[in-house]
Amino acid sequence: MLDFKGKNVLVTGSTRGIGKAIALSFAKHGANVIITGREKSAAEVLAKNIENEFGVKAFGINLDLSGDIESPFKEIVDWSGGKIDVLVNNAGITKDTLFIRMKQEDWDSVINTNLTGTFKITQSVAKLMIKQRYGRIINISSIIGFIGNVGQVNYATTKAGLIGFTKSLAKELASRNITVNAVAPGFIETDMTANLPADIVESYLKQIPLGRFGKPEDVANVVLFLASDMASYITGETIHVNGGMF
Numbered sequence: 415m416l417d418f419k420g421k422n423v424l425v426t427g428s429t430r431g432i433g434k435a436i437a438l439s440f441a442k443h444g445a446n447v448i449i450t451g452r453e454k455s456a457a458e459v460l461a462k463n464i465e466n467e468f469g470v471k472a473f474g475i476n477l478d479l480s481g482d483i484e485s486p487f488k489e490i491v492d493w494s495g496g497k498i499d500v501l502v503n504n505a506g507i508t509k510d511t512l513f514i515r516m517k518q519e520d521w522d523s524v525i526n527t528n529l530t531g532t533f534k535i536t537q538s539v540a541k542l543m544i545k546q547r548y549g550r551i552i553n554i555s556s557i558i559g560f561i562g563n564v565g566q567v568n569y570a571t572t573k574a575g576l577i578g579f580t581k582s583l584a585k586e587l588a589s590r591n592i593t594v595n596a597v598a599p600g601f602i603e604t605d606m607t608a609n610l611p612a613d614i615v616e617s618y619l620k621q622i623p624l625g626r627f628g629k630p631e632d633v634a635n636v637v638l639f640l641a642s643d644m645a646s647y648i649t650g651e652t653i654h655v656n657g658g659m660f
């Protein structure tokens with residue numbers, strides 16, 4: 415049931431962290447993958463390595479979701495023949511600061527990448543999925559969208575927003591055999607959490623019943639499940655991957 419042979423999977427922000435783990439996992443299970451991020455060479459190198467290691471097709475391209483995506487998206491369509499079966503909206507940024515000191519640029523940049531960027535790429539991909547009457551869209555939200563966090567009003571707003579986005583889009587696209595779901599990770603070991611002060615890490619660990627931060631693969635496993643035939647009757651849903659924290 416976890417066989418993605420012949421499927422084309424686009425993962426945004428897949429040059430490192432959770433996105434990279436998701437792309438590697440899909441490739442391991444036979445999918446052709448499109449690696450995107452803000453670093454062209456990192457995307458190209460990873461795509462080459464994936465082709466060598468897993469014998470699938472892989473395409474690496476610079477796709478900055480905070481800018482104009484038209485031209486990179488055209489390249490993706492050319493490469494994939496316009497067939498994208500799975501879209502994982504993973505790219506996301508933080509710009510942490512207390513709300514009272516938050517500059518509008520801190521607000522705008524997080525909204526632009528995490529929400530507006532997701533809107534743009536999803537609309538482009540959904541047009542292809544509607545034509546082929548098949549698709550799986552998986553949005554990476556966050557526990558912070560559910561419980562909030564000091565210094566992350568901008569980020570929490572986007573991650574909560576992705577839940578409304580997921581539920582509404584699921585209803586719009588269901589009749590076209592396209593499911594739309596979300597995964598809400600807790601604290602996962604990536605660059606995003608690498609520089610947390612030790613006392614903060616300790617206080618989070620006390621709140622996680624399973625007693626550890628998650629690994630990117632813990633998130634990837636759930637994404638693959640949602641993209642698989644095992645999840646064909648699930649849409650508009652959010653699955654939490656947080657060690658029991660929420």
Ligand code: NAD
Pocket residue numbers: 426427428429430431432433450451452453477478479480481504505506507527531554555556557598599600601602603604605606607
């Ligand atoms: P990361 O910082 O390690 O990687 C982020 C990826 O997104 C990178 O590949 C980067 O190039 C890409 N990216 C950033 N801005 C972009 C833009 N404008 N256009 C295109 N790509 C862009 O982060 P991560 O920890 O792997 O997080 C991945 C996703 O998971 C994010 O949406 C994040 O909010 C979410 N998340 C992470 C955690 C965690 O604890 N690490 C927890 C909950 C949710």
